[in-house]
Amino acid sequence: MVKGKNTAGLDLPLPTSPVGVTKSELAYQAMRDGIVNGLLQAGDRLPSTRVLSQRWGVGRGTLESVFERLQLEGYITRKVGSGSRVSATIPDRYLKAVSTAQTTVTRHKEPAMVEAAPVSVRKHYQAQVGVPFVARLASPLLISPAEWAAHLQRAMAAMQPEQMCSVEPQGAWVLREQIAKYLRNHRGIDCLADQILITNGIRHSIDLLARCVVKPGDHVCVEDPGYPAVHHIFEQAGANLLYGPIDQDGLNLGGISNEIECRIAYVTPAHQSPLGVIMSATRRMTLLDWAQRNNTWIIEDDYDSEFNYQSAPLPALKSIDTMNRVVYCGSFNQALFSNLRLGYMLAPPALQRKVLDLWHTVGRSVGVSEQLGLAAFMQGPAFLRHLRRSRQEYQTLRDIVLETLRAEAGTLSH
Structure with a gap:
């Protein structure tokens, strides 16, 4: 197989749609599974969104979002002029593994190497409602x-x-x-x-x-x-x-x-x-x-x-x-x-x-x-509605912090 010439993605079938599963999710699963299962390998060039759109009957806009998601997760890389290529490297042993396989290893009583532990600080800080920069505490204002x-x-x-x-x-x-x-x-x-x-x-x-x-x-x-x-x-x-x-x-x-x-x-x-x-x-x-x-x-x-x-x-x-x-x-x-x-x-x-x-x-x-x-x-719809509301609120707060940091960094540089 010549790297860069492969268009195996053309042969990937779009799975039958179960109830409630979008075409975007099906296309994502088909491409991700093709990479994970070794049908698409590191360096292989993927078909364009135009080609896949015609083959699968999925809109190009939908496929663009799928490609962006795969790129974000590290499965593919995209470059203007050279298209999209598989970037994830799948170990051979992973491809051959059986889902129920168990590997027995020999226990070493004397390890050949002991990692030096970094200095850890045992001081704990109590999270408090209303105190900024506490990421691990949900806002009680979002659910009454x-x-x-x-x-x-x-x-x-x-x-x-x-x-x-x-x-x-x-x-x-x-x-x-x-x-x-x-x-x-x-x-x-x-x-x-x-x-x-x-x-x-x-x-x-x-x-x-x-x-x-x-x-x-x-x-x-x-x-x-x-x-x-x-x-x-x-x-x-x-x-x-x-x-x-x-x-x-x-x-x-x-x-x-x-x-x-x-x-x-x-x-x-x-x-x-x-x-x-x-x-x-x-x-x-x-x-x-x-x-x-x-x-x-x-x-x-x-x-x-x-x-x-x-x-x-x-x-x-x-x-x-x-x-x-x-x-x-x-x-x-x-x-x-x-x-x-x-x-x-x-x-x-x-x-x-x-x-x-x-x-x-x-x-x-x-x-x-x-x-x-x-x-x-x-x-009911309450849980997913709450997650959407919370995501919007937390993203707004995050964007304020990032915008402030960018502004302050620019001030300090001068």
């Missing part, structure tokens, strides 16, 4: 207590007597159904309600995983810079932290020795915390391939993907996890209000059973009324 109370009251009125005394071990079924539907439609994750475990937030999910997976002395890879609270959770579990630097493409595993067995890699691929980098497609594939070869679990912290201001929210790393190595963790505490204390976890079956056993032992900490209230909030 009366609006939330109405959904909560409706859910409580419909509650069955048996629900007051017992609830499904993984959480209320009606809520898990709504979360699974949301993940399928908005995060690209093919999942069902019985795969979801309700927790009280992402840190709670990670703590459960750490206690199930990490033994004293095990290595855990974290981002540098990263989320200090999560680093502390792993340290409390007895882990030795390996710090993977963040560059323009996300987590760089180049400094992690292959001689070290790493039990967990923790990442924030959709919006790296705190630098805001989006992990490129190549890095995502490299991470999945590395995790498969080293029998490592990946924890994907998807803490604020609802608030991407450049395009539609990027698909989750879990959505391309054909090897079942990713544990997906999400929360409603930032999307709605911080004291809601409701999150969820989507783990591979082998890990889910361990976490559920521990969950039974320590006792569930999420009340059924909050779960049913949130399910009622998600069943």
Whole structure:
């Protein structure tokens, strides 16, 4: 195959449209899957939007937005005069992997390399409503207590007597159904309600995983810079932290020795915390391939993907996890209000059973009324309407900050 001459994209079929899926999403999935599955390879030139428009019966404007999305995620590059080319490099082992494959590796008692931990500051700053530059606290002004109370009251009125005394071990079924539907439609994750475990937030999910997976002395890879609270959770579990630097493409595993067995890699691929980098497609594939070869679990912290201001929210790393190595963790505490204390976890079956056993032992900490209230909030248009309102508000605030910084930077330069 001659690089630059390939037009394999012409042979990519546009999938049959399920109910509720737009042509834009179908075109995106067809092209992304072609790259992920190796039908389109790094350096291959893609057909023009005009050619694809004629073949697929999709408007050129729609395809332009699809190409822009693929470029933003790092799957393709676009240059005026030379067209669009695949830029994501997919490891051969990833292409050959079976979704249920498990790789056994030898545990090294004496690691060949020990990463020096950067100096960490243990000082904590309390988030406060009305204080600027606090990104981790949802604005309580965007959802009124009366609006939330109405959904909560409706859910409580419909509650069955048996629900007051017992609830499904993984959480209320009606809520898990709504979360699974949301993940399928908005995060690209093919999942069902019985795969979801309700927790009280992402840190709670990670703590459960750490206690199930990490033994004293095990290595855990974290981002540098990263989320200090999560680093502390792993340290409390007895882990030795390996710090993977963040560059323009996300987590760089180049400094992690292959001689070290790493039990967990923790990442924030959709919006790296705190630098805001989006992990490129190549890095995502490299991470999945590395995790498969080293029998490592990946924890994907998807803490604020609802608030991407450049395009539609990027698909989750879990959505391309054909090897079942990713544990997906999400929360409603930032999307709605911080004291809601409701999150969820989507783990591979082998890990889910361990976490559920521990969950039974320590006792569930999420009340059924909050779960049913949130399910009622998600069943109608209220939840998505709230996300749109919040996204607009936060983008306005972000733009004010950026405009002020640009203005002040110009003043200082003079």
